[in-house]
Amino acid sequence: MKNIINKSKIAALLLIMVGFTSCDAILDQEEIDFGKGPVLTSFAKPVNELNVIKTVANTPIQYEFDITYKGGKGIALDKDVTVVIATSPKSKAKEGVEFSLPVKSFTIPAGSKTAKASMTILTGGLVPFDFKDIVLEIKESSQSIAELNTFTLTVKALGAESLAGEYEVIGGDYWRLGVNNGWGALGGTRIIEAISATTYKHAGFFGLFEGFFYFTVDAANNVTVLKTNPVTGETLLQGTAPFLTCNNDSSSLTNVKCGTSNKVTRTNDRRDIIYLSYGYNTPGSGPREFYEVLKRKK
Known part of the structure; x- marks a missing residue:
């Protein structure tokens, strides 16, 4: 009777050891890293507004914004991330009339998490108090693209006498x-x-x-x-x-x-x-x- 009990204990112990070994093998094969996830590119600030005082000179205005990414282990990648942006079909402001986007391809360099982008506000095409939204979107990325992949800038063209x-x-x-x-x-x-x-x-x-x-x-x-x-x-x-x-x-x-x-x-x-x-x-x-x-x- 004592031998039967000892044999049962040994068999159970062997099964547990086999289970641990199998799990380790699976983890080794798939190289699972529970700290990893998709790297999602997006605009750093999805919504903003800009007051533009109309003047006789109609001097164009350079407006800067940031492109960034989140995810992975939450640290900067050791390789470049390339991003291509474009005007969204949802944009009420027309490219070439109210604004221009001279550069559309940007690189977030290795070791960084942001890239500086810019557009030009064409003040000559603005009408005072006809507020319009410029909507940009991320079209391509060397990483994944976030679900919220747009940037909306409400351009508020104001008369020269505005107190805003x-x-x-x-x-x-x-x-x-x-x-x-x-x-x-x-x-x-x-x-x-x-x-x-x-x-x-x-x-x-x-x-x-x-x-x-x-x-x-x-x-x-x-x-x-x-x-x-x-x-x-x-x-x-x-x-x-x-x-x-x-x-x-x-x-x-x-x-x-x-x-x-x-x-x-x-x-x-x-x-x-x-x-x-x-x-x-x-x-x-x-x-x-x-x-x-x-x-x-x-």
């Missing part, structure tokens, strides 16, 4: 329930986006807080802060609080400079200055008021 651009906060005050809390450190950046020739979006911030609002500028450079979205018609809120504007709620904005702000001072060097007063009313608490002075960056 990056601005520096050069002055400001914040009143909470009638108490001036100041603005803190000045010098922050604000983005003004053009919706039309006279309508703009103050993007990213509402005063010192996250948010956005819209305003219009008339021929006399007077600013009107809007309480509704000019695109959708929806009432705008800061969180759950209704907007306060000098045009509609001056009795609630008693600390900001409604009488002397909400205007634009234009300069010959395009360092335009925008003066804004606005706020919001927290239900059950009271008004928050903002006075903001923005100067366009060069």
Whole structure:
């Protein structure tokens, strides 16, 4: 009986050893590397936009973008990766009219993961406020191509008088329930986006807080802060609080400079200055008021 048990144990042990040996053989034959995967080429940033101020000179603009790859072991390859790009059939902007793509073949050199590419924006072919998408695609690659293989650049052609651009906060005050809390450190950046020739979006911030609002500028450079979205018609809120504007709620904005702000001072060097007063009313608490002075960056 004891011999039978010992023989059974030996047989089971042999089977386990054979199994391990077989697995090792399979791994050796197929050279499996669980850290490997396909290398996928794509554009580093699939979507972006570009403001173009139309001038009489119509000087072409060079716009650069990156081509890259991901996958494998997550490290740069030890060989070149070649990529060919082209204009996508989805592009609303026409190659040769609104832009040109003089070079279409690029090489990501060994040891690197990106290559710099560029296109030329043909400003003479742009029409102010006729915003168009340039869509490029990866057509060929010495590695695999990512499923998202396009780059879309929305070109926003703007008139010479447009206020769109990056601005520096050069002055400001914040009143909470009638108490001036100041603005803190000045010098922050604000983005003004053009919706039309006279309508703009103050993007990213509402005063010192996250948010956005819209305003219009008339021929006399007077600013009107809007309480509704000019695109959708929806009432705008800061969180759950209704907007306060000098045009509609001056009795609630008693600390900001409604009488002397909400205007634009234009300069010959395009360092335009925008003066804004606005706020919001927290239900059950009271008004928050903002006075903001923005100067366009060069």
